[in-house]
Amino acid sequence: SDGSVRGSERVGYDGWDFISFQLGSKSFVAADDAAEVTRRLWEDVNEAERLENYLKHICPEWLRKYVGYG
Incomplete structure (x- = not known):
């Protein structure tokens, strides 16, 4: 992985x-x-700024944490 983040919120x-x-x-x-x-x-x-921060930083951090629990 190149570390890039893609995503959306629905x-x-x-x-x-x-x-x-x-x-x-x-x-x-x-x-x-x-x-x-x-x-x-x-x-x-400016909800877009909050969602961008969540999708680029917070969500991947939590995902790595939970995947690590395996």
């Missing part, structure tokens, strides 16, 4: 896709008009 509601975050483009994708409201809010409060 949020669903009541069994349906709602909104997702794509790490590569650092952007949100709203599944419908209702999710568009959330997308705008999350862009306003």
Whole structure:
């Protein structure tokens, strides 16, 4: 592995896709008009920065920890 990190976060509601975050483009994708409201809010409060940190640093650290437990 070259150490690069790829990923996304997907949020669903009541069994349906709602909104997702794509790490590569650092952007949100709203599944419908209702999710568009959330997308705008999350862009306003810089949620992308928090998710980028989580997906690039926190998640891989925990994954390595738990894989190590074997």
